[in-house]
Amino acid sequence: MRKLKVAFIQKNWEDNLGILWISALLKANGFDARVFIEEKGVYGKVRNFAPGIVGYSCYTGDQRWVYSSISKVKSAGIQAKIIVGGPHATFFPQMIENPLIDVLCRGEGEHAVLEYATALEEGKSPYEIKNLWFRAEEDIIRNDLRPPLAELDSLPFPDRSYYDRYKFMATNPYKTFITGRGCPFKCTFCFNHALHDLYGKNSKYIRRRAVEPVIDELMEVKNRWGINEIRFSDDHFALSTAWLKEFAAVYPKKVGRPFSVNTRVDVLDEEKIHYLKESGCRLVCFGIETGREDLRNRVLKKNIKDEQIVNAARLLKKYGIKYLSSNIIGLPGETSQDAWETIHINQKIRTSLPWFSMMQYFPGTQIYREATEAGLLAGDFDIDKLGGYFQNDYLKQDNLAELQNIHSFSIITSRYKILEPIARLLASRFKPNPLFKAVFKASYLVLTLKRANFRIGRLLWGFKYYLRKVVG
Ligand code: B12
Numbered sequence: 294m295r296k297l298k299v300a301f302i303q304k305n306w307e308d309n310l311g312i313l314w315i316s317a318l319l320k321a322n323g324f325d326a327r328v329f330i331e332e333k334g335v336y337g338k339v340r341n342f343a344p345g346i347v348g349y350s351c352y353t354g355d356q357r358w359v360y361s362s363i364s365k366v367k368s369a370g371i372q373a374k375i376i377v378g379g380p381h382a383t384f385f386p387q388m389i390e391n392p393l394i395d396v397l398c399r400g401e402g403e404h405a406v407l408e409y410a411t412a413l414e415e416g417k418s419p420y421e422i423k424n425l426w427f428r429a430e431e432d433i434i435r436n437d438l439r440p441p442l443a444e445l446d447s448l449p450f451p452d453r454s455y456y457d458r459y460k461f462m463a464t465n466p467y468k469t470f471i472t473g474r475g476c477p478f479k480c481t482f483c484f485n486h487a488l489h490d491l492y493g494k495n496s497k498y499i500r501r502r503a504v505e506p507v508i509d510e511l512m513e514v515k516n517r518w519g520i521n522e523i524r525f526s527d528d529h530f531a532l533s534t535a536w537l538k539e540f541a542a543v544y545p546k547k548v549g550r551p552f553s554v555n556t557r558v559d560v561l562d563e564e565k566i567h568y569l570k571e572s573g574c575r576l577v578c579f580g581i582e583t584g585r586e587d588l589r590n591r592v593l594k595k596n597i598k599d600e601q602i603v604n605a606a607r608l609l610k611k612y613g614i615k616y617l618s619s620n621i622i623g624l625p626g627e628t629s630q631d632a633w634e635t636i637h638i639n640q641k642i643r644t645s646l647p648w649f650s651m652m653q654y655f656p657g658t659q660i661y662r663e664a665t666e667a668g669l670l671a672g673d674f675d676i677d678k679l680g681g682y683f684q685n686d687y688l689k690q691d692n693l694a695e696l697q698n699i700h701s702f703s704i705i706t707s708r709y710k711i712l713e714p715i716a717r718l719l720a721s722r723f724k725p726n727p728l729f730k731a732v733f734k735a736s737y738l739v740l741t742l743k744r745a746n747f748r749i750g751r752l753l754w755g756f757k758y759y760l761r762k763v764v765g
């Protein structure tokens with residue numbers, strides 16, 4: 294065992310596969326790595342572990358928490374190098390200017406962190422390690438990116454050993470897995486085109502694990518901690534028919550647990566849906582984004598026709614698979630009628646779980662660049678103040694308040710068309726207010742319960758999660 298230890302601290306009681314994969318590779322190379330979840334007394338526990346490196350994964354919106362947690366690490370007297378990675382660090386590398394951070398990682402972290410830990414352990418200079426940026430003396434060292442890892446199966450399985458210390462995580466009825474990385478599409482609001490551009494057009498960005506190791510990983514987790522239901526977090530689980538066919542031949546016999554996947558409607562056909570059903574897929578999540586086909590394809594570059602959405606919904610219904618649609622309100626130039634069109638298409642296809650966010654303008658994305666250039670983001674727009682998926686207070690558009698109200702009524706009117714006239718009246722006449730927001734929260738709660746199939750075990754776990762997260 295090597296001497297240097299690496300601690301990762303995370304905010305949420307959710308598996309962060311990025312961190313778990315880095316931890317697994319460190320352990321496979323003799324380092325002691327440990328994932329800590331923020332809770333009472335966590336900084337004392339990290340201090341007792343005595344890490345030489347403390348790492349954070351940062352999504353856009355998480356920065357303030359990351360900075361405050363690093364301050365607590367320092368106040369606890371933990372003398373460790375601080376490294377931050379994840380999508381926000383990748384697209385907003387200016388984070389390295391913050392004196393709280395020693396090292397920033399852009400792109401994939403497994404080999405970068407391994408090389409960094411090895412350099413520290415062996416007393417060698419880390420300053421040329423690819424993917425890493427450093428604040429050294431007066432200057433910032435910006436190293437190039439290495440190509441994306443060609444063979445995902447060369448990695449050990451994500452290190453879930455922290456379930457043994459956090460029993461609550463082990464009892465999570467949903468466990469998350471990933472069978473591939475990368476997405477071939479170029480939607481302007483998503484991080485994928487930006488990441489692909491960063492790696493270079495010729496890089497092998499889209500990678501899929503073989504079916505066998507995926508099943509082995511699932512079996513390992515099932516046998517050691519148990520699995521109730523699975524969420525595959527891949528951007529596109531249903532890209533390849535051959536992969537799905539092979540998966541369907543093994544999964545039901547060996548793993549046999551219900552699962553949900555993300556995909557696009559234009560890659561779904563009856564054969565793929567048949568294999569998904571045969572495997573035990575309970576829920577398919579796909580993006581509609583907007584009910585206005587022209588906005589969907591011109592502004593968001595989604596390249597999906599209404600007809601493809603309707604067709605996929607019909608097939609999923611035929612096979613008895615529920616579907617969740619993700620929709621966005623607050624597109625640049627979106628009129629209130631456009632937003633209602635998004636609700637209409639959900640009414641038309643009778644979406645089982647209509648999920649609506651307010652547009653998040655993330656740094657690095659094409660839509661962020663275009664909106665900034667067009668002066669659409671308010672002068673005081675500050676990415677450190679992003680409030681999460683359901684909030685956007687900074688789009689400079691006269692109808693922003695009405696769009697926020699439509700968002701509040703989006704889930705309920707997608708399900709109950711009869712409520713639309715009254716919702717339209719309220720949305721156009723009143724300012725956003727706590728009552729409208731309560732309507733959203735209540736309908737979102739029902740959607741979450743429906744997603745959990747109203748099963749008591751899941752509901753109880755969800756309730757405990759809420760208490761831990763919100764009450765502490
Ligand atoms: C599953 C998922 C979730 C889950 C679980 C999140 C979690 N905490 O684990 C849930 C549903 C809770 C969720 C919520 C959110 N999510 Co989310 N989510 C994903 C999803 C679909 C998969 C993540 C994943 O496992 N990826 C696979 C791993 C291997 O990749 P990775 O995390 O990027 O990690 C690699 C590198 O980034 C790097 N790295 C990561 N962490 C670290 C840490 C260190 C120290 C180092 C050195 C390197 C490093 O190395 C890793 C291995 O190579 C991604 C889309 C995607 N395809 O990644 C979106 C995604 C990450 N989510 C995103 C966002 C914004 C969010 C939210 C912040 C949205 C919001 N504003 O509310 C919330 C809140 C998240 C939170 N605070 O935890 C964005 C991030 C964009 C951005 N610019 O930050 C993504 C990319 C979606 C998108 N299409 O834009 N999310």
Ligand code: SF4
Pocket residue numbers: 476477478479480483484485486528557580
């Ligand atoms: S298809 Fe989905 S994952 Fe792929 S780029 Fe578009 S939004 Fe992102």
